Every structure is written in C-alpha cells, then in structure tokens.
Amino acid sequence: TISGEHGDGLARTAFIRSQYGDLYRVFRQVKDIFDPHNLLNPGKIINDDQHITIRNLRPVPEKFPELVDLQLAWSPQELQDEAARCNGCGSCRRQDAGSRMCPVFRIAPDEEASPRAKANLFRSLLSGALHPNELSSAETKHMADTCFNCKQCQLDCPSTVNIPQMAIEAKAAYVSANGLDHTDWILSRAHSFGALGSTLSMAANWAINNSSARWLMEKMMGIHRDRKLPFFSRRSFLRSGPKKYLKRPRPGSDPNLVIFFVDYYANYHDPELAHAMLAVLQHNQIPVYVPPQQLASGMAMVSAGDLIAARGLAEENIKILAEFAKEGHQIICTEPAAAVCLKQEYPMLVPGEDSRVISEQVSEAGAFLWQLHESQRLKTDFGRLDLELDYHTPCHIKALSSRSALNALLALIPELRVNTIEKGCSGMAGTYGLARDTFETSRQIGRELIDHMKITNVQAGVTECSSCKMQMEQESRIPTIHPLKLLALSYGLMPELGRALQPQKKKLVVS
Ligand code: SF4
Ligand code: SF4
Known part of the structure; x- marks a missing residue:
C-alpha cells in the first residue's frame, strides 16, 4: 500500500482509495468475506469516512476550565x-x-x-x-x-x-x-510516631512482635497484622549520634564537607546504617555534618497526596540544607526514596532557588562514593568477605540512575559474590505494603522477589531501600542488609555489623 511494508492505520486510510481506484472494491470484498463482523482492525484501510485522518485528533483547549487549585508547582x-x-x-x-x-x-x-x-x-x-x-x-x-x-x-x-x-x-x-483517610494519615506520619516509639522502645518493640497487640494495631492504625516490622532503636540516631558530626561547622570552613540527610528509617530503626555511612566517610577522610534539626523527607506524605503537610516538612529541611547546597556541598542520602524526594519532589512542592540548588546537590550515598572511586579518592583497602548475596535494585535507585553505584562498589570487596537479581518491583512502595488494605496486593506485586528470597541459597539479600528490605524479609529465613554496611564491615570499621548477617528469628520483625 501507500506505506510500503508499514501499516496504514487511521492516518493514511483515506488515501488508499485514491491509490487503488477500482481495485479498492476488491479490498472491500475480501474484508467482507474474511471479517464479516468487522472485528479485525476496524476502520483501517476499509473506511468511508473521508476525514478519518483528522477525526481522532485531540482537541487543544484554548481556555482552561476553572480547576481545583493545582497544588504542585505547575500551571x-x-x-x-x-x-x-x-x-x-x-x-x-x-x-x-x-x-x-x-x-x-x-x-x-x-x-x-x-x-x-x-x-x-x-x-x-x-x-x-x-x-x-x-x-x-x-x-x-x-x-x-x-x-x-x-x-x-x-x-x-x-x-x-x-x-x-x-x-x-x-x-x-x-x-x-x-x-486524608485514617490509615494514610497515620502511615504518612510514621516519622512523628518514631520519636515516641524510640522513647517507649521496650513497650513498642514488645507490641510489634506480639500477635494480639498487632491485631489491635491493625484495627486502630490500619497496619496489617502480618507485616513484619522493624524494631525501634532505643535512641534515635539524631539524638545519640557522635557529637562531632552534629556540631555545625563554620560556613566555608571546608570545601570537601558533605551533609548527611538521615531520614526516618535510619534515624529511628537502623542507626547502625547511619553509623556505617559516617564510618565509611571518615575512613575516606571526607568531613561530614549531620544537621541535628533535620526532619524526615516527607516522601510518604507526598505519595499519599498530603501536600500541605509534606510542604511543611520540605520547607523546614530546605531552610536547613539550602545554605550548604549554595556553598556547593553535596547532600548525601542512604535512603533512595529520600534522595528522590529532595531531588524531584521538593522543587514541585516549594519552588524556588533554594529547592533547585538542593535538588542539584543531592546524591544517593552510592553515587557519591562512586564519584570518589572514579577520581581515585576512595580507599580500596577492603578486607575479604567470603559471602554470597542476592542484590535487588530498588525502583527509586533506578529513578536516580541507570545502575546501582553501591552494587558496583561491592565488586571491590575480595571474595564477595553478589548476584544481581531482577524480579521486578518489590511492591512495598513505602507505606503501601504496610497498610491493611494493600498488604495483599503489595505481596502479589512482590511475589517473584519474595519467592526468590524464600528459596535462595545465599547468606543474605542486599538492597539500599528500607521498604524493599522489609518485603525481601517478609517470608525469607535470611536477612537483607544495606550495601553500605557491607562496605563498613569489609573496611574493618564496624565488626559488630557481622550481626546484621544473622537471621531475625522473631516472627513479626525484620532484622
Ligand atoms: S507509555 Fe507513555 S506515551 Fe505510551 S501510553 Fe503510556 S504514558 Fe502514554
Ligand atoms: S509505574 Fe505505575 S505505580 Fe509506578 S509511578 Fe508509574 S503509574 Fe505509578
């Protein structure tokens, strides 16, 4: 036809009749014989509408109807x-x-x-x-x-x-x-409950692993009773971290200074991860400041559509981070969702120069360390780790970069064997996999990954994302560990991290 070996579609159908003249009648007869009910690609090639080429073009509105106010920074x-x-x-x-x-x-x-x-x-x-x-x-x-x-x-x-x-x-x-729906309200404010959970960690941790208490939590908070949860740390990282990192440096005092954005999970559930980040930076002589007033990124609020509350968090964090970003300091995140939030969501929540500069200066921790490695400034005195592990790439790492830099860095550790597994999205998606109403769907989405972790023969899973970790451990007998902890362990900086490779035996708790 007019398109050579290509299809004609609706765009060229109107011209077929002119091209073939009397023969077009035969086309129609063939169509009638083999497709009497006009089921196969209706409207293509055989069509009496002379204006079919433009019939389905989308109208471009000249004037927008009065909309509910758009809440993100776009017109x-x-x-x-x-x-x-x-x-x-x-x-x-x-x-x-x-x-x-x-x-x-x-x-x-x-x-x-x-x-x-x-x-x-x-x-x-x-x-x-x-x-x-x-x-x-x-x-x-x-x-x-x-x-x-x-x-x-x-x-x-x-x-x-x-x-x-x-x-x-x-x-x-x-x-x-x-x-906001009751469960969304609670789950998107997990960071607000984090301080209470840490203060009352004995009671909170007992409740997390107690079936009756979990039944009550499901009724009252909408957190599914079977979802494995992390224990609360007795003291949050930002309240108990090493003082020297929490002390504000003089502006312009060190051009190599980096700012560490901790976020909710490492702060309240996994301070060891924050310590591992600091240890790796210190080992590589990178000065670091951890602003103690920083808040959670607010990604859960963004994803729930609670943009007024998310904007409140973003404004506070922007106030704290902007001056460092403007001085050219990098802001590093161990939680991929936090990096995505600061980079991509903040400029749409709080548009302006400050959020734009912060967005430019934010790096996921692995990307930052990879830069050091490429400029031959990353120490490679890694000790051997005779382990075989399965690595899962979180969606938010993919959103930041075409590959996981931390996974690439693990290749520098002698005797460590890391299998990169591609089993799709984990399905956890922050709070989505926690909620009573979406827990089963979350498990269905992550089924391939969950099943893989159930039968794999390796010693542990590896991933950067705290949510993916929870899904990977949901039905597995082995733990899942952040790759930064493996770097710190291999450097010999935190031998106690060997414990993170032990399985969590408690039924309703992740390692
Ligand atoms: S892949 Fe992209 S362009 Fe294609 S239908 Fe989906 S959103 Fe639209
Ligand atoms: S892939 Fe699906 S769930 Fe993920 S951002 Fe797009 S629409 Fe949302």
Missing part, C-alpha cells in the same frame, strides 16, 4: 503539555519482563490502573470533557491510588511522561477536598 498549561506528551501508545500496559512499569497494572490490568489513564484524566479535565469537580471525586482517588509513585513508568515511557506527578496532583485534589 494548567504545563500540566496540559505534560499530559499531551502521552501519545497513548500503551507501552505502559506491557506485561513482559523487560520493563518494571507498571507494577500495579501488571497484577490488575484494568485501563484505570494503567499509567496512561492518569494522563487521559488530566487531558479530559483540561479540555472540559470532564467537570473540574471530578478531580476530587472518589472515582478519581481510586484511579490515583493505583499509583504508588515508584517512577518506573516515567523511566520506561518512550515520551518520559511524568505520570507519577499527575497521580500525586490527583490525590492532592482529593485530600484537599475530602481530607
């Missing part, structure tokens, strides 16, 4: 442009193993769970096809809740459409009009 025009970049190709509906998008759609393949449905929602709203009130409706929330902000569609979509940001905007509209 209706920018949102419209972003939505328009989705060409409807449907790649985000794929189910093959070559891509991670979309973990939710893969187990519930309804159109509304697809990433492109979020772009279609905003296109319909901005063109006036949907009433603005629909943005804060329960139906829209249901659709937006099928996104847990893993960022994989943005990476894999051929047009790199920022679907997760649209889902956040839709959730925010619902929250602003209807308030």
Whole structure:
C-alpha cells in the first residue's frame, strides 16, 4: 500500500482509495468475506469516512476550565503539555519482563490502573470533557491510588511522561477536598510516631512482635497484622549520634564537607546504617555534618497526596540544607526514596532557588562514593568477605540512575559474590505494603522477589531501600542488609555489623 511494508492505520486510510481506484472494491470484498463482523482492525484501510485522518485528533483547549487549585508547582498549561506528551501508545500496559512499569497494572490490568489513564484524566479535565469537580471525586482517588509513585513508568515511557506527578496532583485534589483517610494519615506520619516509639522502645518493640497487640494495631492504625516490622532503636540516631558530626561547622570552613540527610528509617530503626555511612566517610577522610534539626523527607506524605503537610516538612529541611547546597556541598542520602524526594519532589512542592540548588546537590550515598572511586579518592583497602548475596535494585535507585553505584562498589570487596537479581518491583512502595488494605496486593506485586528470597541459597539479600528490605524479609529465613554496611564491615570499621548477617528469628520483625 501507500506505506510500503508499514501499516496504514487511521492516518493514511483515506488515501488508499485514491491509490487503488477500482481495485479498492476488491479490498472491500475480501474484508467482507474474511471479517464479516468487522472485528479485525476496524476502520483501517476499509473506511468511508473521508476525514478519518483528522477525526481522532485531540482537541487543544484554548481556555482552561476553572480547576481545583493545582497544588504542585505547575500551571494548567504545563500540566496540559505534560499530559499531551502521552501519545497513548500503551507501552505502559506491557506485561513482559523487560520493563518494571507498571507494577500495579501488571497484577490488575484494568485501563484505570494503567499509567496512561492518569494522563487521559488530566487531558479530559483540561479540555472540559470532564467537570473540574471530578478531580476530587472518589472515582478519581481510586484511579490515583493505583499509583504508588515508584517512577518506573516515567523511566520506561518512550515520551518520559511524568505520570507519577499527575497521580500525586490527583490525590492532592482529593485530600484537599475530602481530607486524608485514617490509615494514610497515620502511615504518612510514621516519622512523628518514631520519636515516641524510640522513647517507649521496650513497650513498642514488645507490641510489634506480639500477635494480639498487632491485631489491635491493625484495627486502630490500619497496619496489617502480618507485616513484619522493624524494631525501634532505643535512641534515635539524631539524638545519640557522635557529637562531632552534629556540631555545625563554620560556613566555608571546608570545601570537601558533605551533609548527611538521615531520614526516618535510619534515624529511628537502623542507626547502625547511619553509623556505617559516617564510618565509611571518615575512613575516606571526607568531613561530614549531620544537621541535628533535620526532619524526615516527607516522601510518604507526598505519595499519599498530603501536600500541605509534606510542604511543611520540605520547607523546614530546605531552610536547613539550602545554605550548604549554595556553598556547593553535596547532600548525601542512604535512603533512595529520600534522595528522590529532595531531588524531584521538593522543587514541585516549594519552588524556588533554594529547592533547585538542593535538588542539584543531592546524591544517593552510592553515587557519591562512586564519584570518589572514579577520581581515585576512595580507599580500596577492603578486607575479604567470603559471602554470597542476592542484590535487588530498588525502583527509586533506578529513578536516580541507570545502575546501582553501591552494587558496583561491592565488586571491590575480595571474595564477595553478589548476584544481581531482577524480579521486578518489590511492591512495598513505602507505606503501601504496610497498610491493611494493600498488604495483599503489595505481596502479589512482590511475589517473584519474595519467592526468590524464600528459596535462595545465599547468606543474605542486599538492597539500599528500607521498604524493599522489609518485603525481601517478609517470608525469607535470611536477612537483607544495606550495601553500605557491607562496605563498613569489609573496611574493618564496624565488626559488630557481622550481626546484621544473622537471621531475625522473631516472627513479626525484620532484622
Ligand atoms: S504514558 Fe507513555 S507509555 Fe503510556 S501510553 Fe502514554 S506515551 Fe505510551
Ligand atoms: S509511578 Fe509506578 S505505580 Fe505509578 S503509574 Fe508509574 S509505574 Fe505505575
């Protein structure tokens, strides 16, 4: 046909008749014989509509209807442009193993769970096809809740459409009009309960591993009773960390200074990870400051659409970090979600020069150490670790970089054998896997990874993300460890980290 060996589609169908003249009649007869009910590719090649080429073009709104206030830092025009970049190709509906998008759609393949449905929602709203009130409706929330902000569609979509940001905007509209659901409210404020959990760690840790208390927690807080949880540390890292790192340096005192952003999990549940970060930096003679007033990143609030609360946290952290970022100091994060939050979410929550500079200066810990390694400034006096481990790449590490720098650095440790496993998204997605209502879905999404960790013969799992770690340990008899701890252990800086390779025997607790 007119397209040579390519298909004609709706774009060229109108010209086929002119190309073939009388023969077109024969085309129609063949179609009628083999496809009498017009089921096969209807409308293509055989079509009487002379305007079919332009019939389905999307209208471009000249004037935007009055919308619920957009809560992220984009104008209706920018949102419209972003939505328009989705060409409807449907790649985000794929189910093959070559891509991670979309973990939710893969187990519930309804159109509304697809990433492109979020772009279609905003296109319909901005063109006036949907009433603005629909943005804060329960139906829209249901659709937006099928996104847990893993960022994989943005990476894999051929047009790199920022679907997760649209889902956040839709959730925010619902929250602003209807308030936050009880469980979302509690889970997105885990950092607020962290201080209490640490202060009352004996009671809190007893409750975490007690079936009756967990039943009550499920009823009252919406945390699924079977989800393995981490113990609270007796003292949070920011309250008990080494004083010399918590003391504010004089501005401009050392150009090599880095700022350590600790975030919730390392602060309240895993201070050893923060100590490992400091030990590795100190071993490599990198001066570090840990601002003691820093707060959690607020990623859980962003993902829940509670943008007013998330903005409050972001503003406080920006106040603390901006002056260091402006002096050119790097801000390093051991938690991938925190790095994504500071880099990608803060500029949309609190637009301006400060959040922009912070975004530029934030590095995930592995990326920072890899820079040192590339400039031959990372010490390589690693001791042997005769271990075999399975490494899982968190979605938020993929969102930051094309590969895990920490996994690459593990290759420097003599005798350590690390298998990189690709079993898709873990399904934990921050608080998604904790909640009573999404616990089972989370396990379904992470099923391949969970099953792998159940039968693997290695000594431990490895991953940077605290949520992925929880999922990897959910049904496994072996622990999962942060790669930074392996670096600190191999350097001989923290021999006590050998304990982190011991399995956690308690039924409802992760290591
Ligand atoms: S979101 Fe991307 S992958 Fe999905 S339909 Fe749109 S352009 Fe295609
Ligand atoms: S961010 Fe993740 S969960 Fe959300 S639509 Fe994209 S792939 Fe799906």
